[in-house]
Structure formats: C-alpha cells, structure tokens
Amino acid sequence: MNGKPTLRQSLFGDSVRAFGVVSLIFLGSLAIAPAKNHFSEWRHYQHGYLRMIRNRSDANTLQRHFQGGIQQIWLPDLGVVDRCTSCHVGLQETSLTDVARQPFRPHPAIPHKSEQFGCTVCHRGQGAATTVSEAHSSTLAWEQPILPAKYIESSCGQCHRGSLPGTPVLNQGRNLLSRYGCLHCHNVKLPDGSTMKPSDDPPSLSHVADKTTREWIYAWLKDPQAYAATATMPNFKLSDDDARDISAFLVANSTPVAGDTATVSVKADPSAGGTLYGESFCASCHAVQNAAGNLVGGDVGPELTRIGNKVKPEWLLAWLRNPRVYDAETAMPHYRFNDAQLATLSGYLQAKTDSDLLTNVHLEPATPQQVAHGMRLVSDYGCASCHEIAGIKKPENFAPDLSRIGSKPVTQLVFLPGMQHALPDYIATKIKQPRSFGQGLKMPQYTFTPPQIDVLTTALLALNDRSATLPPSLAAPATHESDYQPAGKAGKLMTDLACFSCHRINGHGGDMAPDLTWEGSSVQRDWLAQFFKNPGTLRPSLIRRMPRFNLTDGEVTELTDYIMTVYQNPAIDRDALPLSGYPAGQVELGKQLFYGKYACQGCHIVDTKTDKGYIGPTLTQVGSRLTAAWIYQWMKNPQSLRPATAEPNRAMSDDDARALTAFLISQKGGKEVAKK
C-alpha cells in the first residue's frame, strides 16, 4: 500500500467496511420518516398550545381536555375526513375566548357541533391534509381552498333552503337573485326538485307605445339608471344605433289596449296633488327622490322621481283609474278615484320631470330595416326572457344553468389577468363586470354595490354538489309561498284592491301590513266596516298605512262579511266573552295591572293625556275594535296569534288576563263607532 488511501478505498476498501457504510446510509434514510413526523407542523402547534395553556388559571381543565396526536372527524355520510382539530386544538374550549392567536381560538358559538358536521362542510379546504398550506390553499390535487369568511353563510345554504334568522347575508343574496331578474335568464334547479322563481315582475312590452314615447325607450335602453337610480333593469351597453332600432321595433310592435286613452273634463287642482299623493299612501310602495337626493318611499313599485318624462298623460289617467285594464297582474291597487282626484293626481305626477333627460334624444322616423334589425336584436339579447313581447317567444335556457355553480371546477373557468384563481373571485368578478370576460358576451352590466356583489356570490356558492347530494335527513326545506286565493265575489274584489301586495293571508302575500289570516276572530264587525270606509291609524308612529279605496257600501259589506266568516282562528270563539258588562272591580284591577305590574303604558296609549307609548297600537278605542275573546287570548300568548309580534308573552294568570280584558274592552273611545 503506497500513500494515503483514497476516499473510496477508506469507505469501500473491503467488504466489511462497505457493508457497514451501506448499513449506515440505510439506517439514516430509515430515520427520515420518524424525523419528518417529529418535526411535523401539527406537532409544532400542539406544543405551542401546551405552552400557551401552561400559565393559565384553567390549565388543569384544558390539559385534561387535550388529546395529542393527529385528530380526525370522520363522517362517512357526508364524505368528511377532517383533521383540522390536530392543529386547531382549542376549538371547543369556550374559556379561551380571550385568545386571539390562531390556530388556538375557540370556534364562535353556532348552533352546530363539529363532531356532527366536521369543518370542511362549512369552511371548505382539504380536510385530510395535515399541513397548513395543503389544508388551506388550493393545490394541484385539491382546488377548493378555505372559503373566505365573508362567504361563509353560503355553507348554511347547502342544507337550509329557506331563510334563517342567523344568515342575513344568504337571505339577502337569495332575495337579490330573485329580485334583480337573474332567474329570468339563468335556471336554478333546487335540490328538492323545484325551480327558483323570480320575484320581480318586468312589465309587458306588447302595448308599450300606449304608455310611453320612443324617445323615452331610447334613453332608458341607453342607461336605465339615468332615469331612476333604483331601476332593476341592467345596462346592456347598447350602441346608439342598436338602441334606436330596438326602440323602433318596440313601438312598431306595440298594439293599443282598448280604454287606454282616458280623458277627464274636470280641471285639476295642482296644489292638492301632494296631499292626495300622501293621503293615498303612494309612498308606501313608490319612492321619490327628495331635494337632498335621498329616496323617500317603498320599493314595491317603480321610482317616480321622473315619471313625467316617461308616461303619456292619457295613459297615466287610464292607469290611475284602473291599472288592471293595462296589466291584469299588477301589484297596484284599483283605487276607485273620482274624476277630480284623477286629474289632480295625474297632474301632480306629470309634473315630476327632469328637463335634461330627453333633451339630447332626437330620433328620425324608423325605417323598416331598422325595425327588422331591432327585432333581431331583441331576440339576440333575450329581452323576452324578462318582458312579454308580442310575436317573440320567451327563449329557453338562454343563459348558463346555475344549479351547481358553487362547485364549478376551476379548470373550467376563464380568469382575467391579475385575478385570484378561485371560484368565489370568479363569481364576484362575473357579477361585477360580466362583459370583461370576452367579446360578444350578452350578460348586461348591473349596478350592484360591493356588499351586494358579496351577498349574491354567497347565495350562488350555496348552489353546489354537496347541497344537491345531501342525505335527505339533513336537508332543511324551505317553506314555499302558498298559492292561496280567496274565493267568490269578495275574492275578486280583494284581487282588484291588491290586498295581497301588503297583507298576508294563509301564507300568501306581502309583509308590509298585518297578517289577516285570523282577522275575523280579532276585530268587531262594525269597526271593520267603518275602517274600510275611513281607514284611521292605529299606530301613531307608522308612516305606511292603509289607503282609502273609496269603496261603495255594497263592496264594504261584501268584504266585511267574507273576512268575518272565513278568516277565523279555530282556537278562539269570538262570542265566548261579552263586549261589555264586566264588574267595576275587575275593570279597576285591570287598570292597576295595566299601569303597575305590566307597565303597558310604555308601549301603548289608553289615556291620551298621560300615556305616551309609541310602539304598540293606540288602545283608546280598543273596546270598539277587538273582540274580548281575542284580547284574552292575546294576553295569554300573543305569539300564538301573531308569531312575529314584539309584544312579550308575560305568562299571565287567568285572573290577570281576564281583568286586563275587562279593562281594555271598557275603552270604547270618545266617539262611539256608528252602530248599524
């Protein structure tokens, strides 16, 4: 042997040496697995948790609850294998509310337990992963990252198909989907087999030339929000020529409605217009922009700020006289105005104009080519998806189906440059700027605010595979609106007066005014008849009230009879308790209970001199209005009669309830209601 041995010689010089070295390498590589396990992230966090709780006063309890090692929630029914609790150790510890550091914060109080639903059912992400990045972010093998907190209510919507008190964002998102016309073009099939229905009612355009001018249609098509900021019609970004041709077609295609050109010979009294508008409670449904630029009024009907620019005077008169002639389905009541009132109100509305709106619109008479081109555009843009247009069929499946949009694979999406590659961002951007995704896209531009885009995205993310394939036992179905319709002559009258636009009966109708399902058990007949003739106010602070419809005596009798006979609560015999003749002692006891023990004057007024309560209805005439049996039942359990009432259930004894009934029924009011 000459010189120093080479490295190779010293390691592999003879077979024993070589065997030893190879064994060492082999043992070393074997140690990698346990080392990897030892240095794993979840272990790091568990050590961190133990260090954190060591010095707390509740350390013993927390230590006892702590379980080391990989934790897993396995729910075969839901396909859930969630190991999130391996790092999120203190998830169930309610005493850790002062801890702000993740992953050790306890879960906020919610109605569900994580043992029952796991974590990824609500939060998405990859449940089986045991590293931070794999669990939270999307990887090549897993494209569902953690759902941003602002969309979290979409997960509630997977099982809960109806609105929940705890999910305002989801509820609002679903409302917007229905209200802003999304569902006219996009199909949304719900897991229970039903189809999501739009709640708006876009007007028919078959007779539009009766109602408005071609110039207005042109201006509206170019920018609906320039006419009314609250308009739900989106902007189709039409060129001047396209808007000209569509307006030409719509006017040429329009057929007149008989009786749509009313005239009245009475002179209008312009000063009385505002009063009549107020007295008729038009503002309950229609909004008008005031001088300060704020909208005042409801959103059931269209905004009227510039109505004078839109409607033709003779159409407006005919509409106010009886809106059902032009549109049989309208939510607007038939007010039975007399000619003087018609002239006053239409004159008042006609004056609501914006001089700038139509000044720059000058349209030459339409050529047949333009009309034909307009018709083609109307078909192309799917106008008939929302509007009824004579001669144009409502297109089927005009826009992509959204029934499972919340599970759409990211690989199938086209993203804009600079956009985060995640489904929620795609949906939100698509709603925000639909046309930015390519040339020739038809989806119009909406004017949603950023919070509105977030709530819409939330509602759409709830429409996903998990929701569609949920075990039926977990689905919480929505209560669908009933299709209740009152029968007979009174039923026709109630439709004519559009009672259901505001009132709800047997699960059908609006929520602006009281539910009338049990009105016949609640009120006295004479009061009801009087109320129809002259609807007074029951609640001093209310700005939306029942309008006066100028009903004839015959109509009042018809309605009163029907309500008193049909709308009765089976649990209340309205004649069980008398309307008068209670012993003075009982009345006095009731008075003491009213002002003392129950302090009802905080919300109600019985004596206008001393009481000031503004929340409940005024009770000065309650003895002439309500039946004693209803009052008694109301005292015992108000929520059994009106589930959403703010009146607290006081768990009154029978004696207290009877005494209060005696006291209240003695409040007949200063002027007696006219007896028939």
Next chain:
Amino acid sequence: MTRFDLTATHVGAAAPGCPADRNSAVALAVAVLFALLAAACSRNDKSMLVPKPAAFGAALVESSGGKQMAQTGALLPQPLVVQVNDEQGSAVTGSLVQFAAAPGVAFDPPNGLSDSSGQVTTNVSLGGMAGRYQLTASTFDKSHKKVELKIEEIALGYQQILGRRLNDQYCERCHNPESTVERVSNYDNLEIKPHPFTEGDTLSKMSDADLNAIIVHGGPALNKSALMPAWGNTLSKSDIQALIAYIRAISDPPSPAAGPVYAKN
C-alpha cells in the same frame, strides 16, 4: 403559513454549504440570483403601487366611516373617509394616506392621494374574527414624520348578528334614543329612561348574569322599573345569550366581557 415560509428560507440558506459538484453549484448560483431578482422585482412592484405624494399635511381627521358594524369578513356598509389637513386646519390635496390594520382586514384601495377636498376614501372589509378592529390611517408631514389616525370598527360574529336582529325587533325602539325615518324611537315617551346599549360605563358594572336576569324577569328583578318587561317567555335561552353578546359587542367604551381587540400588533 409562516412556518411553511420559514422552512423554505432554511433550506435556501443551508444549500450553499453543501458539498456539490461544479454544475450544481452553477445551478444553485443561478437559482439564488433568480430569487434575489424576484425579491427585488416584487419590492419594485410594491413601490410602484404607492403613488408619489405631491403635498404634505400636518394632521389626519376622520370624515366618516368610523365606529361601524359589519359581519365578520364583510365589507363595512359605508366606506371609510379620512381627511388630510395642514397646520391651519384646511384641506391638503395630493398627500399620501396609507391604511393598515390587523391581518385579515382588507382595504380597497390600501392607499391613495387626497382629493381636492383633502379626502381619501377606502372600502374596508374586516377580518374573520368577531371583535373590535383598530384601523390606522397614516400620512407624512413636511419633516417626513408619520402622522397617524386610529379608527375603530366592530366585526359581529354569528351570535352577535343573531343578537342584532333580536335587538332590532324587540329592544331598539326603547333603548335607542335616535329615531330614523322607518323607526320612531319610543325613548322620549318613557317616564324612566332606559339605558342605551352603547353606554359602556353602565354595562361594565353589570355581569352577564345580571343582564340575563333583567331580560328574563324584567326590570323589577334588579329593582328597576316595570317598564322593562320580562322576555323570558318570549325569547329562548340562546336568543338571550345572543342579545347579550351583541350588547357587549357594541357598548362604548367596550365593556370588559366584549372579547378581544384586534390592533395591529
């Protein structure tokens, strides 16, 4: 995430020390160069996003958008508007305002130059945890000293959102002295005035058990007025818990049981 990043740096730092042949050393050098370049570029990008101020103010004031409430993770209903003023208190145009807050809070845009009325507007979405968030708006004065303005916003969790709904339905009309167009306050009509829920000084003297007792059994339970009715038969236990969580969340100054405050550090 942080831990993941740390391991990455560790690997990067250890690599040059490893025995390796020439080729891999060259590859390594190239990789390090690329990494440095990428880091430099990203820093460049960031500085390109921040506009150059044209003027400097002396003070920052809040114009609107402070003390708002929103659901966790959601956008505040109104944007946050701050104004840059000079020593005399008049608006300064073109000075740079930057917004910052705890992780999870997002600003759109995160910075901006003040407009002709000295104002900068940003849309704020709060973090995913319920609690109070302290936002910081900052600008530089002429001597390049940082001028800061602290603004507080409240994020409501599931329970508090539920509580807010119950509050609006049952409590607000008496306990909130302010009237709106839709809701006339009953506060002034009451002989004995109820405590507005924002009164942190009063609320911090009451335990959750006290609040629960007065809601369940009414005012007389704590020797207070019968004008506060008993809600124990109307609201469920969890309803009342939610209400208390909400009341604690909105009280001002915060009552002690209000939960953590998310400041920047």
